[in-house]
Amino acid sequence: MGYLIIAIVLFGLIVAFIYGRKLELLKLDARDVFKLNKSVSTVLFVTSHPDDECMFFGPTLLHLIKNNVTVHLLCLSTGDYYGLGETRRVELLNAGLKLGIFPSQIHLVGSFHDDIDNYWDGREVAEIVDKFATVTKAEAVFTFDDRGVSGHRNHISTSKGVRNIKSDVKIFELISVNTFRKYIQVADIVLSIFNPACIALNLGQFRALHHAMSCHKSQLTWYRRLYVIFSRYMFINSWTEVR
Numbered sequence: 001m002g003y004l005i006i007a008i009v010l011f012g013l014i015v016a017f018i019y020g021r022k023l024e025l026l027k028l029d030a031r032d033v034f035k036l037n038k039s040v041s042t043v044l045f046v047t048s049h050p051d052d053e054c055m056f057f058g059p060t061l062l063h064l065i066k067n068n069v070t071v072h073l074l075c076l077s078t079g080d081y082y083g084l085g086e087t088r089r090v091e092l093l094n095a096g097l098k099l100g101i102f103p104s105q106i107h108l109v110g111s112f113h114d115d116i117d118n119y120w121d122g123r124e125v126a127e128i129v130d131k132f133a134t135v136t137k138a139e140a141v142f143t144f145d146d147r148g149v150s151g152h153r154n155h156i157s158t159s160k161g162v163r164n165i166k167s168d169v170k171i172f173e174l175i176s177v178n179t180f181r182k183y184i185q186v187a188d189i190v191l192s193i194f195n196p197a198c199i200a201l202n203l204g205q206f207r208a209l210h211h212a213m214s215c216h217k218s219q220l221t222w223y224r225r226l227y228v229i230f231s232r233y234m235f236i237n238s239w240t241e242v243r
């Protein structure tokens, strides 16, 4: 028992050290993580449902916004699986304000139906993303990878669609980790630190993200509340540049 406690304490110290080191590095490197334009930067996040921005992309959104990058959010469905599309639209706008994304930078297109059993047409997704990449003059597009973090078919379709866009922009995909890593919160920094495009939040930023997530009232079931507490995506994002 004594050895177990010592091991847990040692592991906790290692996590705290690496986490602290990462936060320091982010202060110095800030926008360099994604090699974005130093003067004027605009990026486009492409999500599938209102609440994806908080549940999966929050650390990166807050990090970029803090560094004066203009962030546009394109959400491809209203999240109307239970017929709550209008409610969720308002929740998204409120959550955006908490994150620092103005309503004029949130583009909620109801072109696709929220449905976990269906894939969306990749060409249609690509056409819409191309249109918004052009309109917003985005330098880079951020979205899911081909496992969509949770394996949701709409997320996977979003990723595939973005891979097919014609716009001359960088594309970054959020790396999906296995279930164990997904729920070990900040401890996952030990395994994420080797990724050069890894973003971590400090406690103050985590609170801001928590407040933003609380705007998605219609989605706050007990299991999502647990997700918010334990998910590493509420603290850490790691990215792959696919082009």
Ligand SMILES: [Zn+2]
Pocket (backbone or CB within 6 Å): 048, 049, 052, 152, 155
């Ligand atoms: Zn989603």
